[in-house]
Amino acid sequence: MSRNDPVLEIPLAEFGILDDPSERTTWSRQLGRALVDVHRRSRASDPGLTETMRTYAMTLPKFGGEAIGLANNPDVASALADAWDCREAVSDMQTFGEQISNSYEQELALDPTLREDEWRWALSMVHSRTFRIEDEYGRRATRRALIAAADLLNHSSVRGEVNCDWSANDDYFVVTTTRDVRAGEELCISYGEQCDRHFALFYGFLPSQNPFNRVKLFFNGREALDWYQELCGAASDAPGWSNEKERVVKLVCDKYGTYKMDKSTGLRRRVIQDLYLGEGGKVSDAMLLLFNEMCGDEEMAIAAIRERASELRANMLNTTERVEAALAGSDAYSQSLVREYRRRKIDLLSHIV
């Protein structure tokens, strides 16, 4: 096949399950409900699917074995709740876990026979197999769609390996090649240039190589600068530090800050979130600027970042036993995913140490 060749051209009305923004439920719930209905072969609550789509939906992986995506696995979330090196993943797991529980409660009120494992299975299908379809003219909200055959495309994070892309209009979902494809080569798309956490949480796998993987070294600018103050051996109330830290945080926020809701006050405030180390020892621009300003010279800034990476790496190695013990009650698949997730973080930190 050559570049720009069509691979699939799928009429949405026949081969798609789309949510309807005019319905009272959110998109995840609509799709989840449709999948549960199909799997129960319940004609009474027929979701209005074509026979083709109903038959297709019956072939999806069944729930009951391995959970698809750690975010949908409450055992792992609670096992890792105090594993500090998985803080970001744990926080996502908790948020997502709450959303699933809430939506289950809402669906249960409508259908008292709905089982929680059924619902978790349905939502794991929604989160690992659907496409977000934007309307380029902004005439309606973004929709989610499960599309027969297109959902069989696997992901790659390596740009040269990705050979297809997709698009959708009102009527068709289209997949085309983005480069020449050899006979026998697997077709694959990108699910997004995301770090490992995203794939572990929502898709239940880690890409074989992931140039977009990263480790967060600090959760916000203040945490970074408090850490730096301690590294310099200055007492927390040492004169001059407070004003200087405020100045640097403001400067970096103005350039790289994003708005985030503060749960305690309900107000949105600006924070610096991109304080990470990427693959190959790449340091985020926000973190470099933060430490450059604070240390006053780039070499010192890099030395501070290296010190932090070394500290986190040592801490991760020291907490391995504790994480293993916490995971002991989880299924083998989740255990190996968490192990691999941590191993790759440790490797990434080793680049700069």
Ligand SMILES: C[S@@+](CC[C@H](N)C(=O)[O-])C[C@H]1O[C@@H](n2cnc3c(N)ncnc32)[C@H](O)[C@@H]1O
């Ligand atoms: C949209 S489906 C893709 C089709 C799927 N392989 C199948 O046979 O049904 C997404 C799921 O496929 C698997 N998957 C996709 N890309 C993968 C990859 N690069 N490595 C391992 N598993 C992958 C994961 O289980 C993911 O949750």
